[in-house]
Amino acid sequence: MGGLDDLYQQLILDHYRNRRGRGRIEGASASVHEHNPVCGDECYLDILVEDDRITDIRADGDGCSISQAAASMLTEVARGKDLESALDLVEHFRLVMHGDVVPDEDILGDAVALGGVAKYPVRVKCALLSWLALRECIAGYREATATGG
Ligand code: FES
DSSP: OOHHHHHHHHHHHHHHHSOTTBSOOTTOSEEEEEEOTTTOOEEEEEEEEETTEEEEEEEEEEOOHHHHHHHHHHHHHHTTOBHHHHHHHHHHHHHHHTTSSOOOHHHHGGGGGGGGGGGOHHHHHHHHHHHHHHHHHHHHHHHHHHHHO
16 A cells, blocks of 8 residues: 555655755856745755756755755756746646646656645645746746846
């Protein structure tokens, strides 16, 4: 029974202990600073965009194991995506966290392991912190490049 849950648990712990894509990007195309109002934990997200594609993405900050693992998983799955696909990815994860759709591993990569978080409303904010930061980051980038010509 617990096989898959155990595997997901291990995956979350692994991402928490060995954060992928951790840090900041010097000369980032867009940056966002988000915080979780429930606990005060923070997330910094930077993206580098070339030809409408995320060529680098890094997350930094402090938080619980769920928020840190979620940020690590995000950087892994979003790197290399074009901006529209990255927004689709965030939207899928958001719907999963609200229990509206079943998590799709092909879309989410390792973040499929966070599907069970949807059952714990308080933790949903933790998981979404960095993912919603990416949505904001892309919006900010688009706004800046639209007005900047
Ligand atoms: Fe702060 Fe999870 S408890 S982000």
